[in-house]
């Protein structure tokens with residue numbers, strides 16, 4: 001088993017596809033991987049749900065060998081449940097376990113999980129340490145700068161988490177109260193990376209939406225890797241674009257027929273995992289980006305947004321007059 005640092009070293013500059021509920025399922029992770037994403041992470045899995053009904057949450061733990069290095073992300077608020085969930089996740093043999101201390105969503109925060117823990121650093125440290133102590137896989141944490149603009153203890157948090165034995169941290173440069181608004185602030189991420197007492201890898205996250213920005217931020221903040229979320233929704237080619245940019249190569253954007261082909265692949269692969277209905281429904285958030293900048297998309301988009309089956313999607317795309 002490799003430690004997290006050694007996993008990162010396998011790549012010139014590691015690109016992470018961010019964990020995103022209802023987006024980063026296995027079908028889309030594999031698409032992103034085929035286009036250059038190095039590290040993949042599951043959608044977050046509730047530790048309570050996992051313990052209560054392993055079967056139901058089980059599909060979220062599934063991954064294939066091609067996806068390595070692969071992390072399973074768990075969230076929770078109770079020490080015993082979190083530890084038990086980490087042990088269940090470990091049985092699937094991912095490369096690392098990631099703890100979510102960053103989710104800002106109300107239903108998660110109300111239970112004291114996700115970013116709620118940013119208000120109770122001793123608890124965050126105790127729970128993280130308990131997970132580290134009870135699994136043999138590397139444990140990493142994904143979190144935010146702090147609770148709000150008056151409270152950004154991420155530097156202190158990183159030091160304390162490092163002492164628990166976590167092997168890496170991903171920092172989204174926003175506070176909980178920002179949710180997804182405003183701009184991600186990478187200055188603190190850069191300060192942490194440049195603090196010599198912090199030796200664990202620091203992955204930067206937030207608003208990376210172009211190859212140019214990825215390289216600029218890599219150089220400016222010196223992070224050990226970059227995680228990309230929303231900009232990869234409907235644009236899995238962003239990983240390829242960044243990789244080529246790094247090598248000084250020219251990136252040719254996908255043609256319309258390549259995009260249509262990718263949409264159909266995405267739909268069919270997703271339906272194998274979650275069933276046709278969910279696959280067709282979840283695909284709706286990707287269309288605008290898959291076909292961004294393509295003229296005469298409006299009518300087809302209207303049709304796609306109302307499709308209930310893969311066949312209907314295929315027909316709508318086939319009838320597209322452009």
Ligand SMILES: Cc1cc2nc3c(=O)[nH]c(=O)nc-3n(C[C@H](O)[C@H](O)[C@H](O)COP(=O)(O)O)c2cc1C
Pocket residue numbers: 018019020021022023042043044073100102103142172205206207208227228229230231
């Ligand atoms: C639809 C959606 C679902 C998300 N689900 C998760 C999740 O399950 N676990 C997690 O750690 N972060 C989750 N996030 C946050 C992203 O991983 C990422 O931190 C955030 O979007 C900022 O990165 P970006 O600016 O590159 O999108 C989610 C974000 C979105 C938009």
